Amino acid sequence: MNLIELMEQNMTYIVLGIAALSIIILVMIIIVMIKQHKLNTKHRKFTQGASARELETIILERFTEIDKLKLDNTILHSEVGKMNENLLTAVQKVGIVKYDAFMEMGGKLSFVLALLNKNNDGLILNSVHSSREGCYMYLKEIIKGESFIELSKEEKSALDHAINYNNFME
Secondary structure (H helix, E strand, C coil), X not given: CCHHHHHHHCHHHHHHHHHHHHHHHHHHHHHHHHHHHHHHHHHHHHCCCCCHHHHHXXXXXXXXXXXXXXXXXXXXXXXXXXXXXXHHHCCCEEEEEEECCCCCCCCCCEEEEEEECCCCCEEEEEEEEECCCEEEEEEEEEXXXXXXXXXXXXXXXXXXXXXXXXXXXX
């Protein structure tokens, strides 16, 4: 069996192989043409009405804008840092308890107000209302959630409310 006879016997397979290869190549050419068209469209859009010198100017302007944005970003980060430092000392937790200072008087006109920062440092303001003598206010300093002066049950309650207050900034 020589080569010519072998080719004649397998001619159908050869033709089918070449046809399949042609179809694959045709599909690949179509894909490449579509990609080329998209690239040409983007290029036309980019260079629309602009010469090479105008493009260079536009690109340099964009670089200048990017540099300005970087500087603005740095300034903003610095300002946010300062604001975060200020928030550490700002009142972020509040607890209030109203009570009757004297059992014979109604209306719960006395109150305890606890004001704390994130670190549970702050103050307790106790306003005791007495209709005969007026209103007396007492202030107690709170450091890390504790007072060096003994607290009443109402003051402890207001302090606990403030310490457990969970709506503050992290």
